[in-house]
Each structure stands twice: as structure tokens, then as C-alpha cells.
Amino acid sequence: MSDAILTTHGLSRSFGGLMAASSVSIELHRGKLHALLGPNGAGKSTLINLLSGELRASAGEIRYKGDDITGLSPDRRSRIGIGRSYQKTNIFPAFTAFENCRLAAQSREPRTLRVFEDALRFEGVCTAARRALEAVGLDNRSDSIAPALSHGEQRQLEIALALATAPDVLLLDEPLAGMGAEEAMRMVELLRGLAPRHAILLVEHDMDAVFAVANVITVMVNGQVLESGEPAQIRASPMVRAAYLGEDGALAGYEQS
Amino acid sequence: MRRRTVALGVALGLLALFPLAGSDFYTELVSKVMILAIFALSLDLLVGYTGLVSFGHAAFYGIGAYALGLLAPKYDPANLWLTLAAAVACAGLAALIVGVFVVRARGIYFIMVTLAFAQMFYFVFHDTKFGGGSDGISMNFKPVAAIGSFIPFNLSDANHVYYFVFAALVTVFLFLRTLSRSSFGRALQGIRSNEERMRSLGFPVYRYKLASFTLAGALAGLAGYLSAMQFGFVNPELLSWHQSGNVLLMLILGGLGSLYGAVVGAFAFVALEELFSSVTTHWQLLLGATIILLVIFLPGGLASVASRFRRLLIGAPSE
Structure with missing residues (x-):
């Protein structure tokens, strides 16, 4: 598709002999x-760490809006x-x-070197x-x-920090972990609301949430992409069932609950 | 907050009136303490606000002092404003150059590498003829505060020195307070709180740290210059690791990251030094013990005494 905003090609990372990510190609x-x-x-x-730059890729490339950002x-x-x-x-x-969120929003403010001006006077930053x-x-x-x-509130603040920087791409590493049912539901609603205007990569163990909000699902095993496709396709995939969900189909259980 | 402003006003008033009450001895002593307070304030920007524990901050103090020693003509008085600006610029430039190498290091490595750089500067002045070797440089004249032909005050007068230093202290304090509330200052505090997250939020952390290190160095240079101006004398001891250690102790004694703490700490440190050295020649033992007790029982430093006491009275939970 032509509207891919973030793409990886053959992205790999090894720690010693371990291939933590092996030739991963995905599109957001x-x-x-x-x-x-x-x-x-x-x-x-x-x-996620490779995409955010906290880990350097051993091989492969990352492109953002067409530019190679592998080394950024x-x-x-x-x-x-x-x-x-x-x-x-x-x-x-x-x-x-x-102040957590204000600081995050401030990173988008080009006038940060005005050392004589109280930061709280930048109305745009405070509003964000x-x-x-x-x-x-x-x-x-x-x-x-x-x-x-x-x-749970700290988990919400964690997401708010990312939102305050007004990103185009959101990389969310288990945003629902440790949230109560009500908070989780609210977060799922938030994710659904964010999806139309953002490209989101969501790592999440909560299957209900994933199948409720995902447009595309990629299944990884041992650092490699096992299968990628629409939720229905992943749900039906025998390979995914065998490798990840088990023969009994933990996923089927989720469907029923 | 308002109580603090009142306390600040009272302290300023007392300091402003002090020379009227005291003898020249005490006027000079308090001038010296106020210079150390500026030095401690400059370190607070690094340690208390940016989270960079420097064990080599005296290098920039010494460079500021030596700038006056080296620039002052032998048979004429130096111009205060020109040499002052040069001293601050030299110390800031030295800090910028050192900072390029050291601010990449973190934690214990940062402490060691700042100490190593400071020792290098120490031995440059100690072992070469460049700054008069271990004897240092004596200046024959006090700098003259001439603006054209107008001379607003006379630095041979202890009271004038006192008020000049006092004005410098207030200026540095207000400058750092304004800075700490600005976007730049808040970003530094963010780096102290969580450096990784600052980076992933888009802050070029290295550049912020380097700017903080440079600014702190320049302000330390100002303090060093004032010290050289007051005593008319510089030697390599100004750059020694003892000096770096002492200013860290002042900061720990007073409390980190509040600016008030730096000033309180400088006064407390010199007061304890005077008190204990009048009792015994082994005063450093007593000073050490006092600091250990203080760190254990008052981790927020002396500047936190008032708020702790208030909390005790109101009965609100601590922290």
C-alpha cells in the first residue's frame, strides 16, 4: 500500500548468539x-526498541515517510x-x-532556550x-x-506522555498491563479513538482487547514474523494456532468469553 | 511559598545591614562566605538540577581566579569589568571543552572523569611556570571598577567589596531561580528525574547537559574571580580536589536542588569550620562527624529544616 508511514525491511538484532529480531519486515x-x-x-x-531507536539494528533498515531513519x-x-x-x-x-505531560509537550516547543521566561507561560504547551x-x-x-x-493511573500517565508529544506513529508496549477492568476498557476506547489519525503498533497480551481494536495482526515467534494479516485470518490460521495458541486454541476460549 | 519569600527577605535585609554592625574581620569573612555561596549555587545547577555530580568543579573556580591573576598588569590596576567578563568567559569556555568529553559519562564515571580533568588543570598550574607554579600569583592592586572615567565604588574598601559580592550573590541567585522555572531549567530537572524518558520524548539530552555544565562552569569562574579579587592572591590550591569536595559538602549540608540550600550550606560550612577550629586543631574530624550525622538524620539538608518543623507542627505526613 502506498500510505505506509513506517516500514522495516529485513530488520534484525542479535544479542551475542541470540537473534532477538530476525529479518522482520512490517508496515505501519x-x-x-x-x-x-x-x-x-x-x-x-x-x-519496539528498534523502531524507537533505543536499540541499534544489527541489519536491515527502517523507513519513516520514505526516509531511512535506521541510524537516527x-x-x-x-x-x-x-x-x-x-x-x-x-x-x-x-x-x-x-508537569510530566507539560515536559513531554515542551519537547515540541522550539523556544525552549528562553531562560528568562517561566515555562508555564507557554499556553500552547500547557494546553497540549x-x-x-x-x-x-x-x-x-x-x-x-x-x-x-x-x-493503573501511572499506566495512563505513561500513555499521556506519549500523546503529549503529538506523534504520528505510536509504539505502545503493553499499555493495558496492570490496569483494572474499567481503566482497561477506557484505554481500549482511547486506542480506538486514536487509530484513525495515527499509525499504531500495539504490543498487548490481552486478546480481547487486541481483537477488539486491531486492524492488522502480526504474530511473532522466536524473533521472526510467523504470520501477518487481518484478525479473522490470524484467528483462522492453523500455523498460529499450532505455534502460539496451542492445539486446544486458547484463542477460541477468548472468543467465547 | 509565602513564608519562604518572607524568610528570604529577612535574610537579604540582615545581609544588607551586616557591615554596619560587624568589624572589618567579619565583613571580610561574610564576603568570603557569600563568594563560596555563589560557588555552591553554580554546583547546585549541576548536581541539584541536572543530576550531574561533579567532583571537579573547583577547576572552573580556579580558572576564574587565575584569569584575574594572569590578566592583571604588574604595575597598574586591572579593569574590574573587563577582567570579570574575561574570567567568566575563560571558565565557561574551559567547562564547554571539558564538558564535551565528560557529560557523556554517567554516575560514578562522571564523578571520576570530572575529578581527573580537575587534577589535570591543577597540575598545569602547579607544575608549570605559566601561573607562577606552586607559589601562585600575588596581585599588587585591586581591580578598578572604572566605567570610562567614572568609578562607582572602590574595591580597596572592605565594605565596598562586601556590597559588590552581595550584589553578585543576589544576581546569581535570582538568575538561577528564574532559570529553574524556565523551559530550559525544567528540562534539566527532567533529565535529573529520568534521563531515558527525556530522550525518548525528543529532548537532545547531551546538549542540555553540556549547556548546564558550561553555565555552571562560568558561574564557578565568577566565584573564583571574586575570591581572587578579594584576597589579591591566587594559587593552585584553588583548583584542588579538596576545594571540589568542600563545595560538594556545602551543598549536601544545605540541601540539593533548592538554591536556598546552597547558600545556607556555604554559611553553615564556614560557621562549623570556625567553630570547630576554635575548639580543637582536629576540627576536620568534628566537621566530618557533623556532616555524617546530618546526612543520616536530615537527608534534605539544612534548608529542609523549616518545612520539616512545620510538618511536625501541623502533623501532616512527611513526604
């Missing part, structure tokens, strides 16, 4: 939510529009929820921060210091 499209499934150690987080640093990738969230909550414990908090449902907790938030 604007308006599509692309879910990544696979057992632990399949290379899902490695792939994480901060450059963020500035050109690739945002991410972490599996393990990675926020600023020293600050309030608002408030919007991000609102999007994840944390607007009533904006003045709470980050460690005072519940685990």
Missing part, C-alpha cells in the same frame, strides 16, 4: 492499528513524530502528572499537556505527584 499505516502478538521472548519489545537517535525519532510508551512504567517520579491528561482520563489528577498515582 496511518489510520490502522497494528497489533503484535507472540509469546514471551518472541521479540516484540525488541522490535531516539530523540530525533521522537521529534520527527515517533512516540512510544513503555511496558514498565517510565515516568518522571519527581513531578506532578501535569492538559489535553493529553484529559484523553487518558487523568484530568482530575493533574496536580498529584506521580508516585501518588495508583498503578
Whole structure:
């Protein structure tokens, strides 16, 4: 398809003798939510880290809007529009929820070297921060210091940080992990709302959520792409069932519940 | 917040009136402490705000001091404004060059590599004739604060030195306070809190750290210059690791990352030094013990005493 915004070709990463990602080729499209499934150690987080620049590729290339970005640093990738969230909550414990998001939004503000101007005077940045908090449902907790938030709220803040940078591509590493049922439902709604305007790569173990929101699903096993396709195709694939879901079909169980 | 402003106002008032009450000895002593406070403030920008624990900050203090020693003509007084600007620029440039190499290092490696660079500068001044070797340089004249033919104050007068240093301290304090609230300052605090996340949010962390290191070096150079101006004398001890250690102790004593702490720490450090050295020649033992106790029982430093006390009275949970 021509509207692919982020593509990888033969992307590989090895740690010593272990191929954590082996010749992975995927495409992310604007308006599509692309879910990544696979057992632990399949290379899902490695792939996210390769795309965000925190890991260097051993081989292969990454293209963003047509440009080769394989060698770009994480901060450059963020500035050109690739945002991410972490599996393990990675926020600023020293600050309030608002300041967490304000700082994230500030990274898009070119006038940061005005050292004599109070940062709170940049209305655009503050508004972007408030919007991000609102999007994840944390607007009533904006003045709470980050460690005072519940685990689920910290997970929401994690997503809000990524949103505050107004990215085109969102790499979300298990956003629902540790969330209560209600928070998870809200997050699924949020993901659905974000999908039309973003290209999203979602790593998630919650099958209900994945099949509820994904447009495309890629299944990885041992660092390799096993199969990629629409949810119905993945659900029906005998290869996926055999390799990942088991003969009894854990997936079938999810369908019924 | 308002209480703090009141406390700040009272402290400023007391400092402003101090020379009227004290003898020349104490006026000079407090001038010296205020210079150390500027030095500690410059380190607070690095340690307290950016999270870079430098164990070589005295290098830039010393470079600022030597700039005056080397630039001052032998038989004429130097111009205050020109030499001051040159000293700050030299220290800032040195910090920029050192910073290019050191701010990539982190944690214990950053501590070691800053110490190593500071020792290099120390031995350059100590072992070469460039700055008078281990004897240093004595200056015959105080700098003159001439703007054209107008001379607003006279640095041979201890009171004038006092007020000049006082003005410098207030300026540096207000500058850093404004900076800490700006986008730049908040980004530095973000780096201190979570460097990885700052990078993945799009901040060029290396450049921010380098800017912080350079600025801190330049301000340390200002403090060093003022010290050389006050005493009319520079020697390699200004750059020694003892000096780097002492300023870190001041900061730990007073409390990191509040700016108030740096100033309180400088005063407390010199007061303890004076107190203990009047009791025993082994005063460093007592000073060491005091600092250990303080770190254990008051991890926020002396600047946190007021807020702890208030919390105790109100009965609110701590932290």
C-alpha cells in the first residue's frame, strides 16, 4: 500500500548468539492499528526498541515517510513524530502528572532556550499537556505527584506522555498491563479513538482487547514474523494456532468469553 | 511559598545591614562566605538540577581566579569589568571543552572523569611556570571598577567589596531561580528525574547537559574571580580536589536542588569550620562527624529544616 508511514525491511538484532529480531519486515499505516502478538521472548519489545531507536539494528533498515531513519537517535525519532510508551512504567517520579505531560509537550516547543521566561507561560504547551491528561482520563489528577498515582493511573500517565508529544506513529508496549477492568476498557476506547489519525503498533497480551481494536495482526515467534494479516485470518490460521495458541486454541476460549 | 519569600527577605535585609554592625574581620569573612555561596549555587545547577555530580568543579573556580591573576598588569590596576567578563568567559569556555568529553559519562564515571580533568588543570598550574607554579600569583592592586572615567565604588574598601559580592550573590541567585522555572531549567530537572524518558520524548539530552555544565562552569569562574579579587592572591590550591569536595559538602549540608540550600550550606560550612577550629586543631574530624550525622538524620539538608518543623507542627505526613 502506498500510505505506509513506517516500514522495516529485513530488520534484525542479535544479542551475542541470540537473534532477538530476525529479518522482520512490517508496515505501519496511518489510520490502522497494528497489533503484535507472540509469546514471551518472541521479540516484540525488541522490535519496539528498534523502531524507537533505543536499540541499534544489527541489519536491515527502517523507513519513516520514505526516509531511512535506521541510524537516527531516539530523540530525533521522537521529534520527527515517533512516540512510544513503555511496558514498565517510565515516568518522571519527581513531578506532578501535569508537569510530566507539560515536559513531554515542551519537547515540541522550539523556544525552549528562553531562560528568562517561566515555562508555564507557554499556553500552547500547557494546553497540549492538559489535553493529553484529559484523553487518558487523568484530568482530575493533574496536580498529584506521580508516585501518588495508583498503578493503573501511572499506566495512563505513561500513555499521556506519549500523546503529549503529538506523534504520528505510536509504539505502545503493553499499555493495558496492570490496569483494572474499567481503566482497561477506557484505554481500549482511547486506542480506538486514536487509530484513525495515527499509525499504531500495539504490543498487548490481552486478546480481547487486541481483537477488539486491531486492524492488522502480526504474530511473532522466536524473533521472526510467523504470520501477518487481518484478525479473522490470524484467528483462522492453523500455523498460529499450532505455534502460539496451542492445539486446544486458547484463542477460541477468548472468543467465547 | 509565602513564608519562604518572607524568610528570604529577612535574610537579604540582615545581609544588607551586616557591615554596619560587624568589624572589618567579619565583613571580610561574610564576603568570603557569600563568594563560596555563589560557588555552591553554580554546583547546585549541576548536581541539584541536572543530576550531574561533579567532583571537579573547583577547576572552573580556579580558572576564574587565575584569569584575574594572569590578566592583571604588574604595575597598574586591572579593569574590574573587563577582567570579570574575561574570567567568566575563560571558565565557561574551559567547562564547554571539558564538558564535551565528560557529560557523556554517567554516575560514578562522571564523578571520576570530572575529578581527573580537575587534577589535570591543577597540575598545569602547579607544575608549570605559566601561573607562577606552586607559589601562585600575588596581585599588587585591586581591580578598578572604572566605567570610562567614572568609578562607582572602590574595591580597596572592605565594605565596598562586601556590597559588590552581595550584589553578585543576589544576581546569581535570582538568575538561577528564574532559570529553574524556565523551559530550559525544567528540562534539566527532567533529565535529573529520568534521563531515558527525556530522550525518548525528543529532548537532545547531551546538549542540555553540556549547556548546564558550561553555565555552571562560568558561574564557578565568577566565584573564583571574586575570591581572587578579594584576597589579591591566587594559587593552585584553588583548583584542588579538596576545594571540589568542600563545595560538594556545602551543598549536601544545605540541601540539593533548592538554591536556598546552597547558600545556607556555604554559611553553615564556614560557621562549623570556625567553630570547630576554635575548639580543637582536629576540627576536620568534628566537621566530618557533623556532616555524617546530618546526612543520616536530615537527608534534605539544612534548608529542609523549616518545612520539616512545620510538618511536625501541623502533623501532616512527611513526604
